[in-house]
Amino acid sequence: MxxxxxxxxxALVVDAGALEHNLAAMAAALPGPRCRPHVKAHKTTAVARRQRAHGHAGFTCATPREAIGMAAAGLGEDLLVANEVLDPQRLEALAHLDARVTVAVDSEATIEAAARAGLRECVLDVNVGLPRCGCAPEDAGRLADEARRRGLGVRGVMGYEGHVVGLTDRAERIRQTAACMAELARAHDDVGGELVSAGGTGTYDVNELATEIQAGSYALMDLAYGELGLPFxxxxxxxxxxxxxxxxxxxxxxxxxxxxxxxxxxxxxxxxxxxxxxxxxxxxxxxxxxxxxxxxxxxxxxxxxxxxxxxxxxxxxxxxxxxxxxxxxxxxxxxxxxxxx
Amino acid sequence: MxxxxxxxxxALVVDAGALEHNLAAMAAALPGPRCRPHVKAHKTTAVARRQRAHGHAGFTCATPREAIGMAAAGLGEDLLVANEVLDPQRLEALAHLDARVTVAVDSEATIEAAARAGLRECVLDVNVGLPRCGCAPEDAGRLADEARRRGLGVRGVMGYEGHVVGLTDRAERIRQTAACMAELARAHDDVGGELVSAGGTGTYDVNELATEIQAGSYALMDLAYGELGLPFxxxxxxxxxxxxxxxxxxxxxxxxxxxxxxxxxxxxxxxxxxxxxxxxxxxxxxxxxxxxxxxxxxxxxxxxxxxxxxxxxxxxxxxxxxxxxxxxxxxxxxxxxxxxx
CATH class of the missing domain: 2.40.37.20 (D-serine dehydratase-like domain)
Structure with missing residues (x-):
């Protein structure tokens, strides 16, 4: 040996006991579909397989290649590409996977690209305060209608409170998460669907709206998240x-x-x-x-x-x-x- | 197309014209063996092959894998691994390459590891002020004797003024480079050998001691080096x-x-x-x-x-x-x- x-x-080294502790702690707090582990944090199907064994069947991906690799590893039961993709070749590859693939859309251009490539399902990505992707909450309903018109099933909304997940003051994290989720709820009222996907390791236990949390870092942790006093x-x-x-x-x-x-x-x-x-x-x-x-x-x-x-x-x-x-x-x-x- | x-x-994109300009400018300033291009800056044998075509036959590497890849690409005429390596397997791989490989040593432990693995040549890595690897100038002669005693050919000295290469004030860069090189000259007096290997893109035209400059960034450049007013x-x-x-x-x-x-x-x-x-x-x-x-x-x-x-x-x-x-x-x-x- x-x-x-x-x-x-x-060499990257993973402490097997600490990893198992983290996966078990999350699965206890957010069992099954309440957590949709984000694979971008480890980029390793062997880790995802352990997360699956802890009961999480759905996964979050940041890139087409992550989703393609997950499908190839037999972990494609419910893959959410939580990011906007414009590349026709990559979108077509996603559409042809032997997997359930849902993509994030936040504009007419991303809806058009997904529909044209043959994708079947999407979520509306909604801006909840982080200056990154996501439509304005008030535009979400109109875009969802547009997606449906183009033949896409709309599974719901997502919105990432990335500017909040790292706040070390827990009370402030709770307060700001709630404010972000009020925006997402407003969009969800107009969009409908069963998914309200949000959150991360820093807000996994304070986000009260999301039906599922897109936590990734909890599995391996790092110095930044280590300052939040989380049980990982x-x-x-x-x-x-x-x-x-x-x-x-x-x-x-x-x-x-x-x-x-x-x-x-x-x-x-x-x-x-x-x-x-x-x-x-x-x-x-x-x-x-x-x-x-x-x-x-x-x-x-x-x-x-x-x-x-x-x-x-x-x-x-x-x-x-x-x-x-x-x-x-x-x-x-x-x-x-x-x-x- | x-x-x-x-x-x-x-996607990484290289402007062919700018690359060619940079390679030609360096080859004009430091022809042939006066520049020993550092492959760590591009990690690409195709770029190294163009540097070879501009007349530089010797290359600098930071890792064993860089040297192994260069040898496999037929670019192993004179490879300097300008870094301390302790790993016996990697050192043995270097010793068995169909290439001339010289390794940097700065301690009895690194000399012992190189000799035991069957390496044939070394340079003494000398600390010239950057708090990183390199022996004290006054220890270089003794360590060179130790290397020779262990059967290693000693080709000379190297010392990297890494804390100076980025100084934007050219006069200050010249002054501090000279001070660093005075330390390296002191070591070279005790060590001997044909190589005094030093420098980088920031000091390629102000280092007056080095027989060869280990410049890497000049080929592709970046924002940091862009502030120095260099002709790249x-x-x-x-x-x-x-x-x-x-x-x-x-x-x-x-x-x-x-x-x-x-x-x-x-x-x-x-x-x-x-x-x-x-x-x-x-x-x-x-x-x-x-x-x-x-x-x-x-x-x-x-x-x-x-x-x-x-x-x-x-x-x-x-x-x-x-x-x-x-x-x-x-x-x-x-x-x-x-x-x-």
């Missing part, structure tokens, strides 16, 4: 090898850099250490506690360190595989098979 | 499709996000526009000039926009291929075949 210390680095554990690290140390400078360098980490939320973390900066293939860091002699504590060259990404999603997208560990043992290797577009 | 408007997006043109963009617009908000959304862009240097740029923020698969932006009616100018849904990455290297590492364009035509497609470790 391979152990952590034998892995070529940098950090399950994903990048294991790196110390390749150089500098006694005079008091720092060490490990082989996990900008091409192994999503950096939009800033530097990663190393337990008990301060991260100085990352380069393409390096992270420079120093331990916070001094060594036994009162000088800088330094790891040995060759030692392994766990690097905790600030943001999971763009971290995972750099890697070809995840190594699932129990203690020091690598018990499974999962291809990150939903990368790209 | 495919045109830009037919590409599935997001931006050659790499990510073409994206506008998937949503919001008239009331005055913004548009295109399908190029955190998984298509290196974000450590911040947001990308769109000509004539202000980028608001990026999400996993989106960039939200607004045009700076108003529309004809005095309201917000908005693109049409389906329109293409060029997104200029803040930092090339970690951008390229997300993509499977580059599309080479002349005007609107895609004239070649190059696999980004040196990704990973």
């Amino acid at each position: 391979t152990t952590l210390s034998e892995l070529g680095t940098p 554990r950090r399950a994903l690290s990048v294991v790196a090898t110390v390749i150089s140390t500098n006694l005079a400078g008091g720092y060490a360098v490990a082989d996990c850099g900008l091409k192994a980490l999503g950096m939009d939320h800033g530097n990663p973390a190393i337990d008990g250490a301060t991260v100085w900066f990352c380069s393409d293939e390096h992270v420079t860091f120093s331990y916070d506690d001094p060594g036994a002699d009162g000088g800088a504590r330094l790891p040995s060259v060759g030692e392994r360190v766990a690097v905790w990404p600030a943001h999971i999603d763009p971290t995972v997208a750099y890697h070809e595989r995840m190594h699932v560990t129990e203690g020091e043992n690598v018990v499974e290797v999962w291809p990150v098979d939903l990368r790209g577009w | 495919t045109t830009l408007s037919e590409l599935g997006t997001p 043109r931006r050659a790499l963009s990510v073409v994206a499709t506008v998937i949503s617009t919001n008239l009331a908000g005055g913004y548009a959304v295109a399908d190029c996000g955190l998984k298509a862009l290196g974000m450590d240097h911040g947001n990308p740029a769109i000509d004539g526009a202000t980028v608001w923020f990026c999400s996993d698969e989106h960039v939200t932006f607004s045009y700076d000039d108003p529309g004809a009616d005095g309201g917000a100018r908005l693109p049409s849904v389906g329109e293409r926009v060029a997104v200029w990455p803040a930092h090339i290297d970690p951008t390229v590492a997300y993509h499977e291929r580059m599309h080479v364009t002349e005007g609107e035509n895609v004239v070649e497609v190059w696999p980004v075949d040196l990704r990973g470790w």
Whole structure:
């Protein structure tokens, strides 16, 4: 059996126990169709298969390739592409999958593209305050009628309160989520349909309107979400090898850099250490506690360190595989098979 | 022939004319062995092959996989892995390539690992001020002796003034580069050898000591280097499709996000526009000039926009291929075949 210390680095490592804890906690809070796990956070059908085993049959995808890969893995019972797609070839590929595929639309152009490609179902994507996709709530009913006129089944509405999910003050998160969902409810009144799809890991337990929550990060977690005090554990690290140390400078360098980490939320973390900066293939860091002699504590060259990404999603997208560990043992290797577009 | 408007997006696009201009400008300034192009900036053997055609036979690599891929592409005449590697399997793979491979060492542990794996040549990596890898200048001679004792040929020294290459004040860049190179010269006096390998795109014309410059970014350029007033043109963009617009908000959304862009240097740029923020698969932006009616100018849904990455290297590492364009035509497609470790 391979152990952590034998892995070529940098390597994505998933703690099997923490992942299982997270999946079980979400399935208990939002059983079955109440959660529609977002695969963009892990891009790995092996993780989705575990989420399916916990009772969630529907999944959220951000890209056509994610949906195509999910269908190929036999996980296409109910796939929501929660994003606007204009590409005729990709839309046609989605329309021809042996899977139930629903796409988000927010304009006449996206309705036209979906209908022309032969898609059969859509949801109206509604802007609830995040300056991104989604029609104005007052336009949703008219667009739903247009979609129906073009032969699309309209399953309901979606709206992502992405500007709210990361608010660390829980009371404020509750208040603002409710305000966003009032907008979505207004659209849903005009659109109809059984789905009110919204939310994320940060609002999974405070969104009172959504019939289903599009949570993704809860499975693996990251530093940003770690600050919210949610009942999910950090399950994903990048294991790196110390390749150089500098006694005079008091720092060490490990082989996990900008091409192994999503950096939009800033530097990663190393337990008990301060991260100085990352380069393409390096992270420079120093331990916070001094060594036994009162000088800088330094790891040995060759030692392994766990690097905790600030943001999971763009971290995972750099890697070809995840190594699932129990203690020091690598018990499974999962291809990150939903990368790209 | 495919045109830009037919590409599935997001897609890496290389302007053939700008790339050729950049390669020619560098080959004129630093002909043949005076430049050892760093492949980490493009991770694409097709680009390296053009650099070879411009007269540069030696290349710099950051990872074993880059060197292995270069050798497989017949570009292994003189490969410098300018980074410390401890992994025995990868070092053995390097030792068995049909290529001349030189590795960087900066400690007894890295010398031991290289010698044990059967590598034949090294350079001493010397710290010249950037808190990253590299031995202290005063330790270089002793470590070189140790490397020779372990049977490694010592080709010289390398030292990267990475904290200086981005200084926008040219006089300050010159002054600090000279100070760094004084450290490297001190080490070289003790180490010997024909190579003094240093520098990057930001110091290619101000580093007076190095026998060869490890420039990478000059080929494709990015926003950060674009501020230095160098004679290289931006050659790499990510073409994206506008998937949503919001008239009331005055913004548009295109399908190029955190998984298509290196974000450590911040947001990308769109000509004539202000980028608001990026999400996993989106960039939200607004045009700076108003529309004809005095309201917000908005693109049409389906329109293409060029997104200029803040930092090339970690951008390229997300993509499977580059599309080479002349005007609107895609004239070649190059696999980004040196990704990973």
